[in-house]
Amino acid sequence: MxxxxxxxxxxxxxxxxxxxxxxxxxxxxxxxxxxxxxxxxxxxxxxxxxxxxxxxxxxxxxxxxxxxxxxxxxxxxxxxxxxxxxxxxxxxxxxxxxxxxxxxxxxxxxxxxxxxxxxxxxxPVQKAISYAMTSPFTTGGxxxxxxxxxxxxxxxxxxxxxxxxxxxxxxxxxxxxxxxxxxxxxxxxxxxxxxxxxxxxxxxxxRTSFSQFYKQLHFFGRARINIYKHFPSELKLVHFFPAIFTCGVIFTILINIIYWPLAFVCNFLMLVYFMLIFFHSWQVNKSLKVAFLSIIAAFIQLFAYGLGFMQDLFKRVVLKQR
The missing domain is CATH 3.90.550.10 (Spore Coat Polysaccharide Biosynthesis Protein SpsA; Chain A)
Structure with a gap:
């Protein structure tokens, strides 16, 4: 061959x-x-x-x-x-x-x-980004x-x-x-x-920096809507997870300002999720530094993808812009 x-x-x-x-x-x-x-x-x-x-x-x-x-x-x-x-x-x-x-x-x-x-x-940043893109706790898995x-x-x-x-x-x-x-x-x-x-x-x-990684994942979120425009059946429930996460982060920030008792529940759930990422990355990479950076990378991955996804979902599906 x-x-x-x-x-x-x-x-x-x-x-x-x-x-x-x-x-x-x-x-x-x-x-x-x-x-x-x-x-x-x-x-x-x-x-x-x-x-x-x-x-x-x-x-x-x-x-x-x-x-x-x-x-x-x-x-x-x-x-x-x-x-x-x-x-x-x-x-x-x-x-x-x-x-x-x-x-x-x-x-x-x-x-x-x-x-x-x-x-x-x-x-360490590249290892954290690689973990975020391949982890079972993020869509990269x-x-x-x-x-x-x-x-x-x-x-x-x-x-x-x-x-x-x-x-x-x-x-x-x-x-x-x-x-x-x-x-x-x-x-x-x-x-x-x-x-x-x-x-x-x-x-x-x-990517070699978190700022570059953010731009790349925002682009990936937009790309998923582009695929949907060509093949509507290829938009699965799992593709909405980063958008749900992004909305959850925004909701948590607002509820911390408006009504603290409910914010306690949201903060606890967010803490548990990121602790799972931390300990799993620690086990995989054998590095506390990479484990900590993996929390940042996972947050950027989900938040940036979710923003890009919602941006083009609104523009290209709801408003039907080309």
Whole structure:
């Protein structure tokens, strides 16, 4: 099996350097790498050129259109039997492709996704963000969990698509705002089999600060409404949880001002919830600092997602704005 690894890139030369370095250590080397520079001002050509003797790597520079269409550009130029998509802020374990190859030979999948985890080199903030995005106590727990809700939808930071599926379904029709989920739904609707490969994890850096993380999750909340506009049946009860949490936080703040006896109950429930996050993160990460930061990360994740979700729910569904 020959893989084509496709990496869209926008003004992140340092990230692609680290990612390509991990690919040189793969235990299965039947692959090519296509780096698609999507109109960057700070391009990474010089960095990619360093790896031409170590990898079968090709560098392309195109006008900026967004990550979805940058991946399409790579699909059209790829030679592989299977296209593997990574975000540029990922580090790839050395046995990743070997795991994927073995799994696909045993279980026929036309598209797959894998989970993400925190690398030991990540900062405490990055580890806390990774925990928030994968914890069973937040909505992130459904992203790489075997017990996911409904049909599994791969996420584009760690996603694979067979050439056969791409030739029938085509590429991304959205360039952002939930483009990976929309693509996954179309693949499924065309009769192709999609599944999770639990062991095919990547180390996903995500964002390096809480302010960047807030912007990203606010964007994710808006993206869920964008998916709903294309596929109404894909809006599940679990997707409302961050909005309910956000409303609960606002209600708790107001009730503390207006009627303290009722506020005691709200404050207690909030305390119990965050203590569960604290002790679970402590158990997972073996760090009190990361456990404390995980409370902040979980709060940002739910609150920012909830605000973005409610913002576009009101604008695009209630007011029917485009």
């Amino acid at each position: 020959f893989f084509s690894i496709i990496i869209p890139l926008y003004n992140r030369p340092q990230e692609i350097d680290e990612l390509l370095n991990t690919l040189t250590q793969q235990t299965y080397m039947q692959f090519e790498v296509l780096v698609i520079e999507d109109g960057s001002v700070n391009d990474a050509k010089a960095i990619v050129d360093k790896y031409t003797n170590l990898l079968d790597v090709k560098y392309f520079l195109k006008p900026n259109e967004g990550q979805g269409f940058a991946r399409n550009y790579g699909f059209e130029r790829a030679k592989g039997d299977y296209f593997v998509i990574f975000d540029s802020d990922c580090l790839i374990p050395k046995d990743y492709l070997e795991i994927v190859r073995d799994y696909l030979f045993e279980h026929k999948l036309d598209a797959y996704g894998g989970p993400d985890a925190a690398h030991q080199s990540f900062t 459904i992203r790489g969990n075997k017990k996911h809700v409904g049909q599994f939808h791969p996420r584009s930071f760690n996603m694979g698509v067979s050439r056969e599926a791409w030739e029938k379904v085509g590429g991304f029709i959205l360039t952002r705002l939930g483009e990976d989920i929309e693509y996954s739904i179309r693949i499924h609707e065309n009769g192709f089999k999609i599944g999770l490969i639990p062991e095919a994890k990547v180390f996903h850096k995500r």
